[in-house]
Amino acid sequence: MTDARDIALTYARQNRDRFLADLKDVIAIPSISTSDEYKPEVLRAALWMADRLRGLGMDNVEVMPTGGHPVVYGEWLKNTGAPTVLVYGHYDVQPPDPLDLWDTSPFEPVARGHHLFGRGSSDMKGQVIATFSAIESALKTGRMPVNVKFMIEGEEEIGSENLGKFIKTNAKKLKADICLNADAGMIGADYPTITYGLRGLAYMELRVYGPNKDLHSGLFGGTVHNPAQALVELVAGMHDKNGRVTLPGFYKKVRRLTEDERKAFKRLPTNAKFYLEQTGVPKLWGEPEYIPSERVGGRPTLEVNGLLSGWTGEGSKTVLPAYAMAKISCRLVPDQTPEETFKQMQAYLKAKAPRDIRWELISLHDSGTAITDLKSAGVKAMADGLHAVWGTRPLFRREGGSIGAVVQLQEYAGVESVLTGFGLPEDNIHSPNECLHLPTWYKGIDALIHFLFNMGK
């Protein structure tokens, strides 16, 4: 088996230029999912993916309709008895605006020095092509160690709204031992990274109603509870002095970090200095008994995402507003659920809201938590693969954000994900001059080849 692996790695090195040409080819399609205007281009990218999967030798390649942009499916299941890897990817990209800040045209990819510039080069067409390239290297050299399936969506940049239903409907078809998701990036070029946990989300809107119309603050100020004031009083009370969330029962189901996890968090280069630099704040904030990366990855939080009431234009208007609104979201960790969190918020408001105002709580968006067993075969195969290429043990992190596909695969198809990727923090994803660091990308393809062979052992 070692021989087959080396042959595949050699094939990959010999075909790097062609892999890059492939990537340039697909970056040139402006598959911007956020804009209806680009719908034909999004479809063109889906068809490109399907063609490429057929070229790889995948069977049963399909462009499968959803309520929005289609999902591209393909499979190669000829290695009876070997484990099956489901490869996740997305072929849609963010809009390139503001266009005038790009040094080169976003959809005319250009390699300069060590970088390839273009929208989607890092997020995530580059990562998708890395998985294609690794699988091609194993398949074309005659010894494919695992079975593979592909699920490549076109709505990641708009919240994967139709993916949940797709996974539910096709749960059997998507069954696999592990999902490979290369959309998670790495902490730095020298820090291969495996993301094994994601926070969930309960996003709510709190509306507070006072008088039946905006009042003159001079003629009525002092007689009614100003709803903006009532709102700030309620929201201020959602944290105690130590930055802990006060919703009743909020921490009850929070899984405590293990000693191994806490060690892994401590190894991360995202230390206090990193967060100070990234945010520019004079002083960090949060639960004092946890380090910042633990607070982001392993602890739940409550954030005010928006506030609106009364007069917000220039200058002064002496209005006593009729209405005030806050957008509030909780980031959740296992084993919290968005549904329970919403109920805890309702209980908090029922207990604390004064009787002189009316309030309403609306659930806007939910997402469950996800966590992958650090001792699973998939995580081990990926860790060893990254180690083999970088010569260093990867970092393990739990991330603060949500990725819909990961949660939904776990929830609806029972497939855990191993999250990695070869995008770097400095790649300008979602920003002008998005780029891909090619030396890291080539190492990534090698690491994915190792992963396939490690899985197949």
Place this chain on the structure above:
Amino acid sequence: MTDARDIALTYARQNRDRFLADLKDVIAIPSISTSDEYKPEVLRAALWMADRLRGLGMDNVEVMPTGGHPVVYGEWLKNTGAPTVLVYGHYDVQPPDPLDLWDTSPFEPVARGHHLFGRGSSDMKGQVIATFSAIESALKTGRMPVNVKFMIEGEEEIGSENLGKFIKTNAKKLKADICLNADAGMIGADYPTITYGLRGLAYMELRVYGPNKDLHSGLFGGTVHNPAQALVELVAGMHDKNGRVTLPGFYKKVRRLTEDERKAFKRLPTNAKFYLEQTGVPKLWGEPEYIPSERVGGRPTLEVNGLLSGWTGEGSKTVLPAYAMAKISCRLVPDQTPEETFKQMQAYLKAKAPRDIRWELISLHDSGTAITDLKSAGVKAMADGLHAVWGTRPLFRREGGSIGAVVQLQEYAGVESVLTGFGLPEDNIHSPNECLHLPTWYKGIDALIHFLFNMGK
């Protein structure tokens, strides 16, 4: 002297139709000060006022330029030794929008039943013509009991921005024993009203800065003090549980209400039921040891006029905002000052603001407090005049709002105002179908004639 008064009152009754024709004439000029487009019409109204003052027999009539719309001045100072009354008025009006809600055209005044409809009929062209009519009645019947001066501005509806400077510059010219200001309205057709106090205003904007850009709440939530959260914590702390303002020293200079004042407040029909009906709130709020009308007229307050931070559109955006803003204003009573209040807010913020955010406090608008001695000759003359016509003692109130002219006359020219008026709460001022209740207006002209003769006693 009783004869002269009766002759003047008879003259007024005989000339009611002409007074009404005068009023219709000036309502037809759309002197909307808020819109540049109407500048020629605003000037036309000023010239109309100047002509009318000349017709009344005023001397030294001038249309005096300011930084904005002009002030119309005129004087009659031929009763040597008698007191001088400065008559305040404004010839500008609010825009008539929304036009489609008017039953008749706003600038084509129509009398229907007991009402005259038209923009400015109540606020305050009607009140200005009432003062003209009263003075004409005394002057043309040969026995004018006082001297008079007029100061009629064109910027009341846009905040009297240039009036302060005008009064400062012309303080000597405006010197008088009392200012008659008929812009304050009455509580109801059966409740002749004298307003003897106005609250001041200190309007501020509090800005709280967190991270140097909007952050992803998943990737950074839990590491920095969210500025929207810090803002709500600071603003929530500006009141204690009993609705009292916590700014250090806020109540130190507040003049306590006298027993006479508290009796006058209790007589007002604006009781708790009134405030519940006007505001539609389930329960009133405020300092429990004061009744609502005292809280509005005689006590200082702090209001949140606006809130803005982060995502305020539809749906969810998981932003951890870089910035949060609150507009906050304090209504002040004698002997508080806007300058001291601003310093108290700064002191509060210095003491309470956490070190992990930055903040900035901006003063947006200031207005001093005003109060007229209830025992002054002007108040007594007006009270007796109203009593003579309505057959009931007037109500005395302190109002929650500010009127620039009153404060500035007191501050820059040392002239106290006696505030009254014959506009009713149901006149729809600033709204479609503004109207004037003619029976009340005619009574008002009579009461003003009494006032002139009472002053001259």
